[in-house]
Each structure stands twice: as structure tokens, then as C-alpha cells.
Amino acid sequence: MITVENLSKSFTQNNTRVTALDDVSLEVPDGTVCGVVGTSGAGKSTLARCISLLEKPDSGAIRVDGTDLAALDGSRLRAARRQIGVVPQGDSLLRQRTAAGNVALPLESAKVPAAQRRSRVAELLDLVGLSDKASVYPDHLSGGQRQRVAVARALAAKPSVLLADEPTSALDPSTTDSVLTVLDRARSELGVTVLVVTHDMAVVRRIADDVAVLEEGSVVEHGKVLDLVSEPGSRIGSTLLPETDQAELVRSPGGEHDVTAEVVLVGFAAVGALLPEASNRFGVELSILGGGLTRLGDTPVAKFRIGLSGERSESALKWMIERDAHVRRAPVSVDGVAA
Amino acid sequence: MTEVTPWSEVFELARPATVETIYMVLVSTLIGVLGGLPLGVWLHLTSPAGLSPMPVLHRIISAVVDVVRSVPFVVLLVVVASLSRLLVGSAIGSTATIVPLAIAAIPFFARLAANALREVDSTAVEAAVTTGAGKPRIVWTVLLSEARSALVSAVGVTMLALIGYAAMAGAIGGGGLGSMAIQNGYYAYDDRVLYTAVVLLGVLAWGMQLLTDWVTKLVDRRRSLANV
Numbered sequence: 001m002i003t004v005e006n007l008s009k010s011f012t013q014n015n016t017r018v019t020a021l022d023d024v025s026l027e028v029p030d031g032t033v034c035g036v037v038g039t040s041g042a043g044k045s046t047l048a049r050c051i052s053l054l055e056k057p058d059s060g061a062i063r064v065d066g067t068d069l070a071a072l073d074g075s076r077l078r079a080a081r082r083q084i085g086v087v088p089q090g091d092s093l094l095r096q097r098t099a100a101g102n103v104a105l106p107l108e109s110a111k112v113p114a115a116q117r118r119s120r121v122a123e124l125l126d127l128v129g130l131s132d133k134a135s136v137y138p139d140h141l142s143g144g145q146r147q148r149v150a151v152a153r154a155l156a157a158k159p160s161v162l163l164a165d166e167p168t169s170a171l172d173p174s175t176t177d178s179v180l181t182v183l184d185r186a187r188s189e190l191g192v193t194v195l196v197v198t199h200d201m202a203v204v205r206r207i208a209d210d211v212a213v214l215e216e217g218s219v220v221e222h223g224k225v226l227d228l229v230s231e232p233g234s235r236i237g238s239t240l241l242p243e244t245d246q247a248e249l250v251r252s253p254g255g256e257h258d259v260t261a262e263v264v265l266v267g268f269a270a271v272g273a274l275l276p277e278a279s280n281r282f283g284v285e286l287s288i289l290g291g292g293l294t295r296l297g298d299t300p301v302a303k304f305r306i307g308l309s310g311e312r313s314e315s316a317l318k319w320m321i322e323r324d325a326h327v328r329r330a331p332v333s334v335d336g337v338a339a
Numbered sequence: 340m341t342e343v344t345p346w347s348e349v350f351e352l353a354r355p356a357t358v359e360t361i362y363m364v365l366v367s368t369l370i371g372v373l374g375g376l377p378l379g380v381w382l383h384l385t386s387p388a389g390l391s392p393m394p395v396l397h398r399i400i401s402a403v404v405d406v407v408r409s410v411p412f413v414v415l416l417v418v419v420a421s422l423s424r425l426l427v428g429s430a431i432g433s434t435a436t437i438v439p440l441a442i443a444a445i446p447f448f449a450r451l452a453a454n455a456l457r458e459v460d461s462t463a464v465e466a467a468v469t470t471g472a473g474k475p476r477i478v479w480t481v482l483l484s485e486a487r488s489a490l491v492s493a494v495g496v497t498m499l500a501l502i503g504y505a506a507m508a509g510a511i512g513g514g515g516l517g518s519m520a521i522q523n524g525y526y527a528y529d530d531r532v533l534y535t536a537v538v539l540l541g542v543l544a545w546g547m548q549l550l551t552d553w554v555t556k557l558v559d560r561r562r563s564l565a566n567v
């Protein structure tokens with residue numbers, strides 16, 4: 001469990017003060033993957049560097065399993081670092097060491113005996129799918145392979161937390177996938193709590209349970225991805241879900257239908273059956289006017305604009321709401337004009 | 340114009356002179372590296388971007404290094420002559436020449452080493468910091484290890500500079516090929532001796548360059564292919 005409490009950090013450069021983090025609080029429960037997203041300069045790397053204990057915050061606490069790490073110094077700080085595996089932003093491998101040699105580095109710092117070190121390195125390279133690259137030097141690995149070696153290195157000393165800063169920023173989509181798979185395995189197979197900093201929403205879509213949006217050093221949105229997508233006005237929701245034509249919803253709220261609405265459906269059951277069942281049960285004609293289906297992690301999520309025709313349209317909508325569909329109606333005033 | 344010296348006599352002069360030059364260069368390079376490497380590491384660690392910034396002390400030592408480095412060697416030679424007399428009992432000869440050579444070599448190599456370490460990717464250094472590695476380990480396994488080929492080529496550059504300096508020392512009786520060229524060749528109007536010494540100096544420099552290039556490549560693992 002990572003808890004960030006009221007973290008603030010500012011830099012002074014050329015006599016101007018830049019507030020990189022302004023009272024940031026964040027909580028990542030054990031065994032979850034949390035994405036921190038935001039545009040360039042939002043303070044993501046500063047947050048990652050503070051949690052990596054590379055940067056000392058001006059104020060606030062960083063707790064991993066309860067202990068405030070930001071307050072430590074010297075050998076206690078070095079010991080604390082082993083609880084947090086870090087994949088820094090950019091290329092961070094030693095070019096004069098093989099993949100296996102890089103993964104072994106934290107084990108050497110922790111003074112693990114050579115024999116144990118070798119078997120642990122083999123395990124880790126297996127975990128990231130690079131067993132056959134053990135004796136290859138980083139210059140001969142692809143960007144995605146290098147990033148996976150960096151993840152293996154970060155996991156070597158069995159940390160409880162894995163922190164990755166833009167682990168996929170320099171990669172193409174298919175390579176990105178291999179790196180994300182590895183982060184996901186770290187969580188599912190090792191039970192590590194993962195914090196991944198990224199500007200790429202595909203990362204959140206693929207592996208994040210929770211997400212925090214950082215904007216100019218402040219958290220403007222934070223919660224479970226599946227909760228946020230159904231909240232009206234959520235940036236995460238509007239970015240991750242398929243587009244529906246908002247303007248169209250306002251322009252002709254009824255159209256040739258008795259009722260139109262926007263629905264967000266989360267999960268296999270809802271996505272697969274809710275709309276046809278509502279249509280059957282209430283004898284209404286239901287047509288899909290826009291939107292579509294997507295996946296967040298393993299969960300299918302749909303956002304549709306639907307039109308309902310028939311006497312019991314309103315009852316059908318109410319029934320869907322009772323079954324956890326998130327329904328948004330066209331604005332009433334416009335509705336009145338159209339009627 | 341004196342009679343032309345027979346080749347056998349030129350050879351008699353050249354052999355000990357070459358050995359002396361190699362001796363002076365190797366010993367002073369060794370001292371230069373032994374003294375300059377820790378100094379270079381210190382300069383790097385205490386720099387503003389280093390792992391243990393010490394702004395004031397860094398600036399002072401850095402200035403001293405650069406001042407000593409930019410004193411023309413001829414001046415250093417004369418200034419140090421008295422010191423040499425004190426330390427090795429004589430201000431002339433190859434062993435005495437090693438003193439000013441080493442004094443020149445230490446800051447020279449220190450600066451080259453600090454520059455080589457600065458080229459090590461800071462992200463890789465930070466990654467090592469996050470593994471909980473202490474500073475000695477980071478210096479050894481990250482900084483020196485990653486900069487190894489740049490450091491070897493810095494040794495080569497130092498050696499080449501010292502060949503030049505050692506020859507210069509020959510002008511004031513420093514021994515080696517420099518003395519042979521100037522004392523036995525130039526002042527004795529003996530072109531054969533002079534040019535033989537000059538060619539030997541060139542060959543020596545070239546040989547050392549080849550050697551360091553070879554070692555530089557040898558220690559650099561970055562481009563080496565996996566032995567699968």
C-alpha cells in the first residue's frame with residue numbers, strides 16, 4: 001500500500017519558482033495498478049521521483065506500508081529503497097552489463113550470495129519473457145526488451161511496490177503491449193502494488209485499476225477506472241469511452257424516438273444482455289444511435305446513445321438504471337421545445 | 340660539420356634512451372592515474388549534478404586542477420627542478436624528470452577522468468541509486484564500469500602528452516630520447532642522431548596510441564555480441 005499525503009515540491013530555476021506538486025494526496029491499495037496520467041509538465045515525473053526517494057519533497061509524507069520514507073536518511077534510506085522497485089523514465093540500463101548483469105544489480109546491493117543471485121535472475125528474466133537474452137548487452141536489445149529488463153531489475157529485490165515512469169513512451173503499440181503485460185504479471189503473480197506514470201491513456205485502458213489525473217501539480221481526479229467512466233463530466237470517462245455525438249443529443253433530443261439517452265454499461269452481463277432484455281421486457285423498440293464498445297482491462301464497457309420508441313420507454317430506462325446502467329437523459333428544457 | 344656517426348653508435352645511444360623514455364612515461368602515467376583517478380572521481384561526485392555536491396570545495400579544487408593543468412610544462416619543469424633535487428637528490432636524469440611529469444599528469448588525467456564520468460548516463464546512475472546501492476558501489480559498478488573505455492582512452496591521451504613532455508624535459512637534461520635528440524643530436528650537429536631520436540619518439544607515440552585503441556575496444560562490452 002502506497003500512501004502519498006499532502007505532498008508538495010517546488011523548484012527554483014533562474015530565480016523563478018515552479019510548483020511541480022501542490023498538495024498531492026494519493027492512495028494505492030495493495031495489489032492494485034494505479035495509473036497517474038497528465039500532460040507533459042503536469043508533475044508526473046516529480047511525483048514518481050519523490051516516491052522513488054530521488055527527490056526530497058518540500059512537505060508531505062510518502063508511506064509504504066505505513067512508514068514515512070520521505071523522512072529517512074543514510075542507511076535506513078538505502079534499506080527503504082529496496083521496498084520500492086523503480087523503472088525510471090528513459091533508458092536506464094548499464095550498457096557495459098548484460099541483461100542478466102543488469103537484473104543482478106539490486107541483488108548485489110542487497111549482498112545476496114552469488115548462487116542465489118543467479119537463480120533469482122533466471123526467475124526474473126523468465127517472468128519478463130527474456131530468458132534467451134540473459135547474456136545479451138542492452139545495445140543489442142529492442143526498446144521494449146530493454147524496458148522489460150528494467151522492470152525485471154526493479155523487481156529483483158522483491159519490493160512491495162513497483163514504480164514505472166513512462167515505461168512505454170518510446171515504444172510502438174505492439175511493443176507497448178509486451179511491457180504492459182509484464183507490469184500486469186508483476187501484480188498478478190508477485191502481488192506487487194504498481195504505480196505507473198504515463199501520458200498514454202492506452203496504459204490506463206490496459207492495466208490500471210485506479211487512476212489519478214494530475215494537472216499543474218494537483219490531482220484533479222482520482223478513483224477506480226470503472227467508477228470514473230460512468231461519472232458524468234469525468235475526463236477519464238470521456239477519454240476512455242467511445243465518442244457519442246453530444247451535439248446531436250442536444251439538437252434533436254427526441255428525434256423520431258420517444259426517448260433518447262446516453263447509457264454506460266460496465267461488465268459482461270450488462271454489456272451483453274441489458275439492452276435487448278429491456279427492449280423485450282417492456283415491449284419497446286430500441287435503436288443504437290451512436291457510441292460503441294471498448295475494454296478496460298478485462299472488463300467490457302460500452303457507451304451508447306440509444307433511442308427508445310414505445311409507450312413504456314420511460315419504464316424501460318428506469319429498469320436499466322435499477323440494474324446499474326448509468327443513464328444520462330437529454331436536457332429537459334430542450335426536450336420540452338422538441339415536444 | 341662533424342663526421343657522420345656510425346649506425347652502431349647511434350644504436351648504442353638509442354637503446355638506453357628509448358628504455359628511459361618508456362620508463363619515464365610509464366611510471367609517470369601510473370602515478371598520474373593513481374592520483375588522478377580518485378581526484379577525477381571526487382571532482383565528479385562533488386559537482387553540482389553529482390551524488391555528493393559540495394559547491395564551494397568543488398570550485399576551489401577544480402580551479403587548482405585547472406591552473407596546474409594549464410601551466411606550460413617547461414615552466415613546471417624549471418619550478419619543480421629544485422623540488423626534484425630535494426626528493427631524488429638530483430634535478431637531472433630520467434628518475435628526477437618523473438617528478439614534474441607526475442605533477443603534470445595528475446591534474447591532466449583527473450580532468451579527463453571527470454569528463455569521462457560526466458558522460459555516464461545519469462538515468463542509469465539514478466536507477467542504481469534506487470536499488471539501494473551505496474556510493475562506493477555506484478562509483479565502482481556504475482561510474483567507472485560504464486566509463487571504462489573513455490577512461491582507457493584518457494590514459495592513452497595522458498601517455499601521449501607525457502611522451503611529449505618527457506622529450507621536452509630532455510632539453511634540460513631530463514634523459515631519454517629527448518636528451519638524445521637535443522644534447523647528442525641538435526647541439527652536436529649530428530643529424531643522424533637527431534632524426535633517429537625523432538623517428539623513435541614518433542614510433543613510440545604511435546605504438547602507444549595503437550595499444551590504447553586496442554585496449555579501449557577490448558574493455559568496451561557495449562557492442563559485443565552475446566556468446567550464445
Ligand SMILES: Nc1ncnc2c1ncn2[C@@H]1O[C@H](COP(=O)(O)OP(=O)(O)O)[C@@H](O)[C@H]1O
Nearest residue numbers: 011013018020039040041042043044045046047
Ligand atoms: N529538477 C528540476 N528543476 C527545475 N524544474 C523542474 C525540475 N524537475 C521538474 N521541474 C519542473 O516541474 C514541472 C513538472 O515537471 P515533471 O514532473 O517532469 O512533469 P511531467 O513528468 O508530468 O512531464 C515542470 O514545469 C518542470 O519544468
Ligand SMILES: [Mg+2]
Nearest residue numbers: 044045089166
Ligand atoms: Mg515525465
